Amino acid sequence: MSIGIIGSGALGSTLARAFAANGIAATISNSRGPGSLADLVAELGPSITAGTVEEAAAADIVIAAMRWTDAERVLGALPAWNNRIVIDALNPLEFLEPGAPADPSNPLAAYGVKALDIGSSASSSIFETWVAGARVVKAFNHLDARVLTNAAASGGQRVLFYSGDDAGAKADVRKILDAMGFFAIDLGPLAVGAPLAQLPFGPLSTVELVKI
Numbered sequence: 130m131s132i133g134i135i136g137s138g139a140l141g142s143t144l145a146r147a148f149a150a151n152g153i154a155a156t157i158s159n160s161r162g163p164g165s166l167a168d169l170v171a172e173l174g175p176s177i178t179a180g181t182v183e184e185a186a187a188a189d190i191v192i193a194a195m196r197w198t199d200a201e202r203v204l205g206a207l208p209a210w211n212n213r214i215v216i217d218a219l220n221p222l223e224f225l226e227p228g229a230p231a232d233p234s235n236p237l238a239a240y241g242v243k244a245l246d247i248g249s250s251a252s253s254s255i256f257e258t259w260v261a262g263a264r265v266v267k268a269f270n271h272l273d274a275r276v277l278t279n280a281a282a283s284g285g286q287r288v289l290f291y292s293g294d295d296a297g298a299k300a301d302v303r304k305i306l307d308a309m310g311f312f313a314i315d316l317g318p319l320a321v322g323a324p325l326a327q328l329p330f331g332p333l334s335t336v337e338l339v340k341i
């Protein structure tokens with residue numbers, strides 16, 4: 130199955146790196162166009178190609194790796210999903226500008242982010258409305274992206290969580306996690322699993338587990 134990545138920042142580029150290391154083909158895109166990704170794809174080799182957002186979004190499995198605050202606009206401008214798989218790797222965070230004034234009311238300021246108030250909804254239930262007609266799987270969101278190139282950890286396999294409502298979509302995403310070398314744990318349907326692993330306050334967010 131083809132894989133497209135929308136976003137080539139910390140998460141998108143690290144995923145591309147991890148895919149390349151495991152021989153998994155993917156098309157990566159960003160807001161500036163494929164030319165801006167020439168150095169990255171040259172470094173990563175032939176399994177990773179640079180494309181437009183539309184080209185990445187035409188894949189069988191599309192990974193949303195943009196900021197929450199950009200996602201509705203970016204995803205809403207794309208053609209119909211026609212039951213394809215979209216991986217929701219987002220967290221409902223605002224990224225602070227470097228040097229933003231100190232905000233004692235923000236417990237996440239040290240991490241350069243602020244929790245967005247999305248009410249009592251799970252972020253995935255909002256995300257689903259932005260990709261109507263897609264099968265959504267939540268994955269790749271609960272750990273710092275830097276660990277995604279390092280599936281082998283402490284003598285075992287790093288655990289990644291995923292969740293979703295469509296068994297077939299989850300099985301296809303699990304194949305990717307397996308091929309990357311992770312120990313994948315299905316947290317169940319989106320309504321259960323996504324809030325557990327959602328940053329910043331999901332009880333399983335940032336939890337690093339290793340299967341020995």
Ligand SMILES: NC(=O)c1ccc[n+]([C@@H]2O[C@H](COP(=O)([O-])OP(=O)(O)OC[C@H]3O[C@@H](n4cnc5c(N)ncnc54)[C@H](OP(=O)(O)O)[C@@H]3O)[C@@H](O)[C@H]2O)c1
Pocket residue numbers: 135136137138139140141158159160161162182193194195196197199203218219220221222269270271272273274275
């Ligand atoms: N960083 C992490 O450790 C991490 C871990 C787990 C989950 N996440 C989640 O992953 C998402 C991305 O985080 P990040 O740290 O990778 O952010 P980032 O470094 O700021 O990267 C955001 C990417 O989105 C792209 N983008 C913005 N507008 C776009 C548009 N109109 N069309 C196409 N691409 C567009 C940007 O393109 P340009 O490069 O052209 O500006 C950039 O490549 C966030 O929702 C975050 O919560 C991050």
